[in-house]
Amino acid sequence: MPSSRTSYHHGALREELLQACLNLIETEGVGAVSLRRVAREAGVSPGAPYHHFADRATLLSALSSRGYDLIAERMTAARAAAGDPVRALAAIAEEYVAFARREPGYFWVMFRPELSASKKHPDARQAGDAAFRLLIDTVDDCVRAGVVTESDADAVVLAVWGLGHGLASLWLDGHIEGVSDKLSGPPEEAMSQISRLVESVIAR
Template identity: 35%
Template sequence: MTTSSSYHHGDLPAALRSASAELIAERGPTGFSLREVARRAGVSHAAPAHHFGTTTGLLTSVAAEGYQLLSNAFDEAVADIDDPITRLKAMGKAYVSVALSNPGHFGVMCNKELLDTDNPDFTEASGSSYTRLLEAIEVISAAHNPDLDIEAAAAMTWSSVHGLALLITSMPMVTQDGTEPTEAAAELIDRFADLMLYGYAAR
């Protein structure tokens, strides 16, 4: 797990992923440039191709890393929680938190346009995140609503939380130190969750 130094450069793939995330965080996915990333990593402009093929390959690798971070964050978030609904809310907060602390990864994770969605590393990492959500909803279904359409509920939840994360990241003054959402944002997440869980047409 420590950086294997079997390459000339130490661990160039990791260095390139990291430089990419920084660059995207600074300039957005649009401002990304393969040559600028190579410059920041201190290698020639063609070096990335050797490890990732094309730009898409590199960005896909960044996205996969992001989904791994998300998966881990989900696991940590629910580790000490029993109540199914509290668990789901914690996952929502974890999602927003990951988006805030890893803006470079987040900026690329949901831009399927930029990614090779057939890449095995990517499908495995994103699938593993999604599976955790599915499981959380299955537990809620078992406890509260056996007739629930789990697939639809998961898709809707994912969309909502993603939209919420976009909303929060675009709100100024919503982060305290650039990593954790403020209490105001956390409260917003709770309100979203209640809306989603109990609906807004019901009395």
């Protein structure tokens, strides 16, 4: 067990607790998280987390908000580098899956149902809405470019989100490996192929 630290810079303690929580999620799952356990992993007193987080849900909400900020930042970069709206849409889906594989701890906590109540956790909800807005805006770009009809826009948003989230979840849960010899190579290759299919379907 880590030795308990008696002093900590105020901001550094919050960061240490968030990192300890993230590590715990990635090694043991969200169910293992409690403020007492996170304090132990961070090497601080059991009461230390309460200086920053009122309860377990508040801690998970803060981590969820950070996850949405990170995925939004990376999807924004992917969208900007794409060059055209259709490619940008595929690039966002590709980055969504890549983020889940690189940052499974964040991904698992971002979609916890108890964090979806906007009145209780407005920061997490707002961060999630901002990330989702990137997908909506990119589909709107496709509408303006004439490759998606306005009547189909909402369906395309849900289809691309569903594809990205579904693939991310399947990969993280270990359901894709071994399904097909063509998917046995690097996940990036499979995702690139799927992205090209998305582009070809939308661009028809």
